[in-house]
Amino acid sequence: MTDQVTTTDTTQDTTEDATQDAHQADAAADALASSTSEASLRRSEQRSRAIEEQIAKDPSGFRMLTGDRPTGHLHIGHYFGSLMNRLRLQEAGVETLILVADYQVIADRDGTGPLRERVQSLVTDYLSIGIDPARTTIFAHSQVPALNQLMLPFLSLVTDSELYRNPTVKAEHEATGGRPMSGLLLTYPVHQAADILFCKANLVPVGKDQLPHLEQTRVVARRFDERYGRIQADTPVFPQAEALLSSGSLVLGTDGTKMSKSRGNTVELRMTADETAKVLKRAVTDSDRFITYDPAGRPEVANLLTIAGLCTGRDPGDIAAEIGNGGGGGLKKYLIEVLNETLAPIRARRAELEAAPDHVMAVLREGNARANAIADATLGEVREAMGMAY
Structure with missing residues (x-):
């Protein structure tokens, strides 16, 4: 016992x-x-600073890939967060490709929705902010077969456990509430690798939370080299793409949460001045009449001040001090004025482009043709490296 x-x-x-x-x-x-x-992250930040310095000296060694899903119309969150940075890099002389990721729309949705309208709106916005199709290639996923064919050899280089560990896949899986994921969503990291590697992009602007996505692309490139080899003895088929940590600014929606069309808290680039004023008048502030810039204590007020600062190039704290006892109404009035002033030339250009839809789609078709030429050449190299050139 x-x-x-x-x-x-x-x-x-x-x-x-x-x-x-x-x-x-x-x-x-x-x-x-x-x-x-x-x-x-520290290493990535250091490397990003070094890349920026190199771009300033000689941008010719870089090819950048970036893009958007055509799930809705672009808004000021996109503009201040990424579009301005793309325009800056284009003007600096970096060769740029912008992907309209239409296949990614169906990764987590049951249908495409008004996809053609949204793709056209996306390209219209790109052109209206100053993206130059003579210097930047704008193309769509679905129109470049060789890009998507790279998915097959790339899928042989990753395991299912690696895919499930990807932050985006993991988050989507947890958010489904038990609903099975589509195979396209599960393999999203590999599709993203194909997007980057088909054109041999060596530069990808990302936020800090997107670094793991880029690392998966780097892994695919390394494993392809190790498993299938090279065409030229001293040069891998695919480069190791580097992260350029985004210098864009994060702005919240008018309710203080993430800016999203589904929440109705966005100012779209296509909106009129009156529509913008109507949205901003509903923006959330707080009960304290005296305006101060306090991101931690007054995030909604700070967000509106941040947007005003981005429009004017002024310090948000200085704007707050100027408005002072003007309260939320005074802040909104000021923001409506400076934001509409900032967006006025973009909207004027957009109106011209909306009147010429054939031109907009011609730009996309020309970009598709360029992307296809690049993708076909890359796929030819892949087949040769894999012993499949017959």
């Missing part, structure tokens, strides 16, 4: 010790992952 009790106690102690050890191991793994992530 005593021995039995002793044995039971010992087993319980051992189980508790093992559980404690497991928790400690998990904590240590989390700490190591966090430390590794922070160290990786």
Whole structure:
């Protein structure tokens, strides 16, 4: 009896010790992952600064790939967050390709919706902000077969566990509430790798949270080289794409949450001045009449001040001090004025483009043709490296 009790106690102690050890191991793994992530982020920030310096000296060594899903109309969150940065890099002389990711629309949706209208609106917005089709190639996923054919060899280079660990896939899987993911959504990281590698882009502007996505592309490029080899002995088929951490500014919606068409909290680039005023008059502020710039304590007010600062080039704190007792009404009035002034030339150009839809679609078709030429050449190299050129 005593021995039995002793044995039971010992087993319980051992189980508790093992559980404690497991928790400690998990904590240590989390700490190591966090430390590794922070160290990786620091390296990425340092490398981004070095790339910016190199672009300033000689941009000719870079080819950049970026893009958007045509799920809705572009808004000022896109403009201040990424579009201005793309325009800056184009003007700096970086060769740029912009992807209209129409296939990604059906990755997590049951239908395409008014896809042609949205694609045309996307291209119209690109052109209206100053993207120059003579210097920047605008193309659509679905119109470049060789790009999508790269998915097959690339899928042979990744495991299902790697795909499930991808942050976007993981988040979507958790958000489904048990609904099965589509195969296209599961393989989204590989499709993204094909987007980047088909044109041998060596520069991809990303936010900090998107670094793991780019790392998956780098892994695919390395594994292709290791498994299938090279055409030229000293040159891999695919380059190691580098991250250019975005210098764009994050702005929230008019309700203080993430800017999203589904939330009705956006100012779209296509809106009129009156429509913009109507949206901004409904913007959330707070009960304190005296305007101050306090991102932590007054995020909604700070967001409106940030947008005003981006429009004027002024410090948000200085704008707050100027408005002072003018309250939320005074802040909104000021923001409506400066935002409409900022968007006026874009809207004027957009109106011209909307009156010439054939021109807009011709730009896309020309970009598709350029992208197809690049993709066909890359696919030819892939087949040769894999021994499939017959």
